[in-house]
Structure formats: structure tokens, C-alpha cells
Amino acid sequence: MSTAAESPKPLTKKDLTADHPTWCPGCGDFAVLASFFKVLEKLQIPHEKICTIAGIGCSSRFPYFVNGHGVHFIHGRALPFATGVSLSRPDLHVFAFGGDGDGYSIGGNHLDHAARKNVNLTYIVMDNFVYGLTKKQTSPTSPKGFKSKTDPTGAIDQPINPMKKLVYGGASFVARTHATQVKHMMEVFERAILHPGFSVVEVLSECVIFYPGAFDDGNPRKGGTFDLIEEKKWDNSAEDAERHDVSDENAAYRLASLQYPGKFGVFYETDRPSKNQLEQIWIDSTREKTGNASAVDLLSSRFASMK
Amino acid sequence: MSPSATSDSPELASSPASSGVTELQNAVIRFAGNSQDGIQTIGGLLARLAGRSSREVMTYMTIPSTISGGPSIFQVHLGSGEVLSAGDESDFLFAFYQHSYDSHIGSLRPGGICIYDTDNVQEVKSDLDGLHVGIPITSATVEALGGSSRERGKNLFALGLVTQIFKLNKEKVVGLVSKQFGGKNEDVLRNAMLAFDAGFAYPVGDLLKVEYELQQGRGSAVDKVTTDGNTAMVLGLLAGGVRYGSAYPITPWSTIMEQLRVELPKYGGLFVQAEDELAAVAMALGFAYSGHVAVTGSSGPGLSLKMEALSYATMAELPLVVINVQRGGPSTGLPTSVEQSDLMQAIYGSHGDCPRIVLAPKNVADCFYIAVEACELAKKYSCPVFVLTDMALASRIEAFEQPDLATLVHEPVLDLSTRGEEFKPYPLDGLTRHAAPGSVMSAGKYPVVTGLEHDEWGHPSANPGIHQKMTERRREKIKAFAATLPKPEIYGDESGEALIVGWGSTWGPIREAVERLRESGRKVACIHLRHLNPMPNGLETIFANYQNVVVVEMNDEGLYGYGQLATLLRARHCDPKIRSVCKTDGLNYRVRDIVARVEAVVGTV
Numbered sequence: 001m002s003t004a005a006e007s008p009k010p011l012t013k014k015d016l017t018a019d020h021p022t023w024c025p026g027c028g029d030f031a032v033l034a035s036f037f038k039v040l041e042k043l044q045i046p047h048e049k050i051c052t053i054a055g056i057g058c059s060s061r062f063p064y065f066v067n068g069h070g071v072h073f074i075h076g077r078a079l080p081f082a083t084g085v086s087l088s089r090p091d092l093h094v095f096a097f098g099g100d101g102d103g104y105s106i107g108g109n110h111l112d113h114a115a116r117k118n119v120n121l122t123y124i125v126m127d128n129f130v131y132g133l134t135k136k137q138t139s140p141t142s143p144k145g146f147k148s149k150t151d152p153t154g155a156i157d158q159p160i161n162p163m164k165k166l167v168y169g170g171a172s173f174v175a176r177t178h179a180t181q182v183k184h185m186m187e188v189f190e191r192a193i194l195h196p197g198f199s200v201v202e203v204l205s206e207c208v209i210f211y212p213g214a215f216d217d218g219n220p221r222k223g224g225t226f227d228l229i230e231e232k233k234w235d236n237s238a239e240d241a242e243r244h245d246v247s248d249e250n251a252a253y254r255l256a257s258l259q260y261p262g263k264f265g266v267f268y269e270t271d272r273p274s275k276n277q278l279e280q281i282w283i284d285s286t287r288e289k290t291g292n293a294s295a296v297d298l299l300s301s302r303f304a305s306m307k
Numbered sequence: 308m309s310p311s312a313t314s315d316s317p318e319l320a321s322s323p324a325s326s327g328v329t330e331l332q333n334a335v336i337r338f339a340g341n342s343q344d345g346i347q348t349i350g351g352l353l354a355r356l357a358g359r360s361s362r363e364v365m366t367y368m369t370i371p372s373t374i375s376g377g378p379s380i381f382q383v384h385l386g387s388g389e390v391l392s393a394g395d396e397s398d399f400l401f402a403f404y405q406h407s408y409d410s411h412i413g414s415l416r417p418g419g420i421c422i423y424d425t426d427n428v429q430e431v432k433s434d435l436d437g438l439h440v441g442i443p444i445t446s447a448t449v450e451a452l453g454g455s456s457r458e459r460g461k462n463l464f465a466l467g468l469v470t471q472i473f474k475l476n477k478e479k480v481v482g483l484v485s486k487q488f489g490g491k492n493e494d495v496l497r498n499a500m501l502a503f504d505a506g507f508a509y510p511v512g513d514l515l516k517v518e519y520e521l522q523q524g525r526g527s528a529v530d531k532v533t534t535d536g537n538t539a540m541v542l543g544l545l546a547g548g549v550r551y552g553s554a555y556p557i558t559p560w561s562t563i564m565e566q567l568r569v570e571l572p573k574y575g576g577l578f579v580q581a582e583d584e585l586a587a588v589a590m591a592l593g594f595a596y597s598g599h600v601a602v603t604g605s606s607g608p609g610l611s612l613k614m615e616a617l618s619y620a621t622m623a624e625l626p627l628v629v630i631n632v633q634r635g636g637p638s639t640g641l642p643t644s645v646e647q648s649d650l651m652q653a654i655y656g657s658h659g660d661c662p663r664i665v666l667a668p669k670n671v672a673d674c675f676y677i678a679v680e681a682c683e684l685a686k687k688y689s690c691p692v693f694v695l696t697d698m699a700l701a702s703r704i705e706a707f708e709q710p711d712l713a714t715l716v717h718e719p720v721l722d723l724s725t726r727g728e729e730f731k732p733y734p735l736d737g738l739t740r741h742a743a744p745g746s747v748m749s750a751g752k753y754p755v756v757t758g759l760e761h762d763e764w765g766h767p768s769a770n771p772g773i774h775q776k777m778t779e780r781r782r783e784k785i786k787a788f789a790a791t792l793p794k795p796e797i798y799g800d801e802s803g804e805a806l807i808v809g810w811g812s813t814w815g816p817i818r819e820a821v822e823r824l825r826e827s828g829r830k831v832a833c834i835h836l837r838h839l840n841p842m843p844n845g846l847e848t849i850f851a852n853y854q855n856v857v858v859v860e861m862n863d864e865g866l867y868g869y870g871q872l873a874t875l876l877r878a879r880h881c882d883p884k885i886r887s888v889c890k891t892d893g894l895n896y897r898v899r900d901i902v903a904r905v906e907a908v909v910g911t912v
Contacts, residue, residue: 015751047753051744053593063755064767069744070755071596072767073589074619080553080586084593084601085744087577088551092597092744110589113582279577286572296716298573299546303709306538307358307530 011047013037018067028179028205028215029059029126035185036066036095036124043193045093052095053082055102058133059126059205062097076107079114079123086121087276093193094121101131104160105140115169117275118197124189126179126205127162129214136210143260146211162202163256167249167268173199174252174268179206180219181226184264191266197274204261218261229255229265246270328474328518333386335394336469338462339411340403342370342379345462350381351533351704352466352483357385358533358706359479361524365815366704367393367895370643378406387522391815393703395897399472401465402428403444420515422468424461440514442468451505452498460502467506474520477507532709536674536700540630541566543678544602546712548686548719549628550576551594552602553587557609558642559701560632564604584612588629592616595625596756598721598743600682604630607649608638610656617691618657619758621781624732624739626685626692628678633697635893644893645699647811648862650871653693654840660778662785664688665840667695669814672707674700677837679715688784689739695839697861699895700812725749731763732756735780789841794849795834802852803830805909809859810836810872813896817859820901831905839872847880856885857908859901864889 016037023029040050050068054060056075063070069092073081082096103111103125114123130148131137137150141162145154166174173195175188185203192199204215216222232243244265245251252268290298336353338346350366357364363386371377384394396416402408402423408431415421417436426445448464463484470480484503488496512518534542541563544552550571554564567578581587587603594601605613610631620627633649635641653665664684668677674696681692726742728750733739742754759767760774768774797806799821809817817833824831834849836842850856858873864887869877873887888904890896 018753018755048745048747064757067751068753069742069746070753072755072757072759073592074615074758077585077589077616080581080589081593081596083579083586084551084553084590084595085597086593087579087590088594088599089597089745109582110586113586283572283575283577287575290573293573295545295574295718296712299542299712299716302542303532303712306355306532306534307709 011041011044013041015047016040016050016067017065019064021065022061023058024209026208027058028128028203028207029062031179031182032059032124032126032185032203032205033062033065035182035189039186039189039193042190049092050095051085051089051092052097053085054078054097055107056133057099057102057131058128058207059097059099060102076102076105077110078102079107079110079119082121082123083114083117083119086119087279090120090276090280096121096123098123098125099132100125100127100129100139100141100162104162104165108140108160108165111165112169115166115171115198115200118170118172118272120197120274120276121199122189122192122195123198123200124192125162125200125202127202128205128207128211129159130207130211132207132210148210161256163267164253166200166202167252167256170198171200171268172197172270172272172274173266174202175200175266176202176204176262176264178204178215178218178226178264180215180221181264184226184228188266191269195269197272215261218264224261227261227263229263229267231266328520331398331473331519331521332388333384333390333394334399334473334519334521335382335384335397336399336401337380337382337397337411337414338401338403338465339378339380339407340401340461341376343376344379344403345459346379346381346403346465348487349462349466349469350383352480352487353383353385353469354704354706355483355533356475356479357524358531360476361526361528361531362387362521362706363390363524363526364533364704364706365390365393367699368702370702378410380407380411385521387524391819392898393895395899401468403461405429438516440511442509442511442514447505447509448502451501460498463499463502464506464509467503468509468511470503471507471509471511472515472519474518527708529708531706533704533706534671535702535704536668536671536696537562537632537702538566539671539674540668540678540694540696541570543675544628544682545570545574546675546710546716547628547679547682548600548717549602549682550574550719551578551591551597551599552604553579553581553590553594554603554605555581555584555587555609557606559634559698560604560606560609560630562701563630563632567602584609585616588613588616588627591627592620592625595620595627596741596743598723598741598745600626600628600686600719602628602630604632606632606634606642607636607640607652610649610652614652614657617663618659618661620691621657621661621663622659622758622760623756624689624781625741625756626689628681628685628694629691630694630696632701633695635698635891641893643698645697645812645895646861646891646893647695647697647813648871648891649695650810650839650862650875653695654875660782662782663691663693663840664785664788664838665693665695666837667811667839668700669811669835669837670707671700671703671705672710673837675710682717684788687738688788689741690781690785693840695811697812703812722746730754732765733761733763733777733780735763735776738784785841789838789844792838792841792843794843794845795836797832797834797849799825799832800830801832803832804853805829805831805855805857805905806850806853807831807833807857807859807901807905808836808872808876809833810839811861813859813861813901816896816898816901819898820905823898823902824905829906829909836872839875842875842879846876847882850880850882850884854884855909856882857888857905858885859888859896859904861891861896862889863891
């Protein structure tokens, strides 16, 4: 198996660049892609170990734009597919990408279960509050009153709160960022990638065609406020008491309940064994019990027991 | 099949006691009770005994779809020669309750023997063509166990009776009982043996009026493997190199996934219970994409949910073994009954032109072999391979010779070799070869596997010419496989009045029906199709030799009067002599039903 040692040439953004994205000019997803490249460049993950997986949607075309092993799967099922890759190939770095429709609507159940199982992979959601690829239908994060082709008089259903859903689901790393804040986006991507277990980053990524201005309230250049979460430094200072403890689930829910545009940064982070680790413990102890027997030997003794 | 007695009289009950021991070639024993009585356990023990006595065996069971309890039967067909069906009628019926008696006395063949529990069966038919033997099974069991164990142990009492009546090898039976119950606490085994001994010692001989002995088996002296179809399937998957899989529970598929969950870690692999059917197939495809031979499975309703992802598997050309343990449909239908109504779903159930391989095992041993074959085909042709087994095979126990593991077992190898500049996953002139993630691409260009139409390199393309070419490519690779298939073996007359065509678990009963029809002077034969999509080429040259082609299936005749396989055969061969025999009562075909229905189609001589 190849390692970084065998490919001494450092991984560059140029190596990672594939087809030019088919996204509309001005789409927030361009910045997400550029930030992803920069973080991979920084972390120097071996090129062949990068595996990007997505479902269906504008943002789900991500794997075509990354020159790495990739999968463009079906709508809503990127996470279970990525789970199969992650669980059977611990040597890989598995990334899943998608939008709000893919992740919170048609794939909503899979998100809960991938989070619950704490599958070791990084999931980046480009949330634009609208269905873009199918040209402006209501999405699970569209706010009430949003006018779309399926809600011409304004959306009436309460939107999903992604951060609450992720914390409740059991994701062991949950962060929120904004596609116009590249430095912040890179910081949380890096932390998410380095986190062992199921890490998710919700990126507010504007659809300039079907929901222009959706995230101006979180963009200082458009008159909004990009309010960062201050994490505890554990320095016993008076100010520190007010800061956010990322391991506190209730504090994460309180942050998630803030009025839009809310705060950005790491909402929740916990060190919980991943499904990958727990399954491996079982596999290893079982293999030990069998004395690492070959398949022929295992099957022979099984057949003998049925005579 | 009626027991053939060595005495002149074919009637068991009227065999003269003076003729001494009546030797039986075959015996069909039906235990009718409730599902919690453990009749499956003793049925399984008898099947295991047959495997150890060079006999053939086939079992048949019904289970209620309720959570606990309810009427249940277990039928064991033991034979010294070939046993092809679980038996149309029983030679011996054990009725534990009044409802068991009422429901199953009709299954007793004329002249058969009904042993009933006098503690629970109050009314018996006065005009039975056969012999009633009343035994206080419940109270005798309670007495044997010291009155403390309620009614537990009736099954072992019955096993003791069977061992006594058929002069089975007591030592072997006791060995099997000890193996079955020995792992539990000592009381369990002690009580089991007390009940068994009480049954074995019960003075039943006088009541039967005649002594029986099951003929020695004529099969191989080597002990056979005795197991059910789902277990054989699991072992076949392991032998074929499956190391990863994912599924969601559904009857009667669940016992396969339960076993894989426990077995795979022994082989260094993993089986994951997914949150739903959609996730299960997606995860299995994730395993396949990662370079492994993977499996998913379900029953009809679950397969419906998997169909979108399976269409992706055809488009992206990912290898995957997909098991469908068919049950009665549509919808929740008859979850614990047998049916063969998912053939069209397996072949055509996904959207788009979606060619894939569909296989069906013929018996329990074949569940093993077909699973091995499915793994090989999935790898070779890089496509989904369906295996259509069914409820009957899932739970039926048969004895068969141990497969040649040294030749069949494949240790899977993960290919992460460096791919050169010439790498093309989908060459127009060759078979699909993916580069699993982790493989270095020496040209620096990495592949994206997609469900969009794509060119030879896997790049998405909406070019009409490319879609045409790639559709042809996906079709032609399956046709190339068809060209490798041998024509099915003809069993029976080389030409004649009728050729019976079957698939799946009806293999045995159809062969037995052919034997009976030929014994009665008919010129008939049968062929069995293990490969249903693609089917072997050249069937028309076989059909040409018969006046009728009768396709026997456990599904409905549909709007146009033809079952699912018959419809496909008519579409392919445009042969009006292809006719259908169908049924959807949730039960296996009895041999005599096939005989009668084929005769009705063919007409009188």
C-alpha cells in the first residue's frame, strides 16, 4: 500500500483540482471547495487515500471537482455509502458532501444513524435553504414564509434546526460556519478532519440564483454579524465561566436555539468511541479466538459441526 | 410417497403382524402442535440423524407469523434412497392438540397411523382409513419429569416414541440429544433424557399391531451435512469470499443476516445492521466500491426499497450479491409462506434499462453452491447478482455431502495496485475493472464512480451516442455470460408429450412428478433453470421435442394467463405451446398436484 513516503512530492491544490465546477457564478460552494483544497494541502493526506462521496444536488457534484477517488451516488444515501467505505477501509480519509435537501430531507434518517453510530468520517453540508438543482422548491431549512415554486405563497412548515438535529443524533463533532468566512471555514474543516469519529460541518452557502441574500445577516460585508462562539480556555478566569464548553450537550442546544443568524464555530465535540473502533475490537477478539484460522479451516470445522 | 412395505400388503395398518418386521423405504412423519412445543427441535434432530445414517431427508415446516405461539407443524421425510420432496401426505401423524388433529388428519395417507395425545385430543374421526393410536403424551411426560416441569419435554417424549417405533439407532439419537441440550444447564439435559427415555420405553408396540423398521440408507457411508437453506446460503457466501455486508431485518431473510453478523468477524469481516433497507444496500455498495465482495439481502418488500440503489449498481457497474428470500406478496402479504412471485422484480424491478444476473437455488445444498457462484459472477461481470431463494428453502432441512471446500473457498484479495495511464474502468472492448480507493493513479487522474451516464473513463456524458454504446455494453456483458451457460439437463424422456420447466425450490417435487407421470405411462421430462437472467441459450431446441412445455411456478397466472417465468419464456421463444401451471396458496407444490395439473394441461392420452 502506498504511503506518503512513496510519493514524496507534496500534495498541492493543483493536484487536487479536477473539472471546473459547474456551479453558477457566485455560488457559495466555490469557497467551500477552495477551503477544502487548502486544508488537504496543509494536512498532506496521501492523494490516493482521499475519498469524497456525495448524493444528489448542486453541492453533491463536489466529487467531480476534487481530483481524488470519488463517488457520485444517489439522492440522500451518501452517508450509508460512505459508512461502508469507512468501516471496511480504515486506511482511507472519507469525506461526504451534500446539501440541505440531500442531508436533512431525503437522507435525514441516515444522518441520525451515521451520527448515532459515530462512523469515522467528515461530512460537510452546504446549506442554502433551497432546492437549487431542481430550480427553487422549498427545502427542509427554508424559513417560514419563503416563497418557492412549491410554496408560492410562502413556506408554512417549520424548518429543521440542523444543529439541534446533529447534536441530538449523536454526532461527536458539530460545527457551523459561513461560506463567505474562508479563514473560519478552514479552521473548522481542519478540526473536523482531525476529529476521530463522525464530524459534521454545516456551512451556510448562498444560492445566488434562487435564494440570493439568504445569509447576509451572517456576513459583515453585507451588514450582518459573524458572531463567533468563544470556547472555554479552562484558565479559571471569570471570563472563562461565560465561555462555551464544547463537551456540554445542553450548552450546544442553547447555542442552537439562538435567533438566526446565531453563532458560528464548534457547537459540540466529544470523545466517544467510533463504530469503526468498536467493531474492530469485536473483530480482533473474534479472530484471536479462532486463532486467526483460514477460511477453509473455519468452514471445515463449521461443516463438521453439522454432521 | 407411501411407504413401500416388503410384505405384499401396501397398507401399513393392515400389514399382518405375523409377517414380522415391515421394512420402510420412506417415512413421512408430521408433528403437529404449537410453535413453542419444540417440534422443530426434534424434527431437526431426526434430520440430523438421517444425515448420519446415509439416508436422505427433507423437512417442511410451517410457522405462525405471530410473535409467540400458534399452530405449527414440522414434517420430516426420511428415505433410504433419493428424497425429492417433503412428502405430499404423512405416513405418521403426531397430533398434540385437538386443533392439530382437526387440521392435519386430512394429511394422513390412507392406511397411515395417527398418534395423538389423549390428554389434549378428545374427539377423533370414527371413519379414519388408518389407525388411531392414543397415548397420554402430556401426562406421561409430566410423570417422567416428576410433575415439576409442566408440559415441557413432550417433544422429546415423542422423539423417544419415534426412535422406538422405527427402531432408529438409539445411541445416535441420544448422542444428538446430548449435543443439542448438553450446552445448557444440567437439569435441561437430564429432563430431556428423562422425557426421551419415557417415550422410548412406552409400550407402544402392542397398539401399532405391526413392527416397523426404516431401511438402511443406500447413500454414501460418509456422514452428511444436515442444515437448512438459509444456513447453507450463509456458508456459501463465506466460501465465495464475502467479507462485508449490510441489511435490515425482515422475515424470512433475517436468519441469514443474523448468522453473517456472528460469522463474518471470524473471517476478519463485518456485517452491519442498517437503519433501513435503503441504507443497507447503500452501505453494501460502499463495501463493494471499497474493493470487497459484499452482500445485501431481504425479502420482497425490502427489495422494493433497494431498487433505486440497485439501478445505480448496474450503471456504475459495482459488484454486489443480493439475496431475496421470497415470501408471499404483494405487500406484507404472507410473511411466513412460500411464493415465487419476485422473479419479475429481480429482473425488471429497477428503473431504466438495467440488466443484471438472477439465479435461483434448487435445494438446500444448492443454496451453498449458488452463493459461491453469485460471488464469482459479481466479481467477474461487476454487476448486481440476485439470488432468489424462498421461504420453503430458508427453513427446510436437508442432508447433503460436504462441498469440496479446498477447491471452492476463496480468500478475498483487496487489489490496490497502482493503475497506469491506460486505466479505463469501462472499456468498450472489455470487462469492467474498477480502481478501488487507495489505489495510486500513476497519471495523477483519479476516478469518480457515478450514476450518471459516462464514457469509458467514467466521465459523465449526456452524449446520445455514448448512452447508446454504454447501454449496449452493460447488456452485452450479461449476454456474454449467457453464452457460457450449458443447456439444462433433461430429466426424463428425450421427447414426448410434455416438458415441465421449473425454477427454484420446486425442483424436487417436479422431478418426483416426472417419475410418477412416467410410471403411469406418460412420456414426459423436466428441465430446471438455475439461471433465470440471463437464461441459457438454445432452450428452443429442447422445447422442439415435446408437444407441450408446461412451466410450473408458485406465482399467479397474471392478466394474460401465464406465470412469471412462462411469460418470459413466451416472450423470448414466441412458442404458443408454452403453458402455465400456477398457484398462490402459500404452500409448496405437492407432487400429486403437479401430476394432476400437468395432466390437465396435456390432456388425456
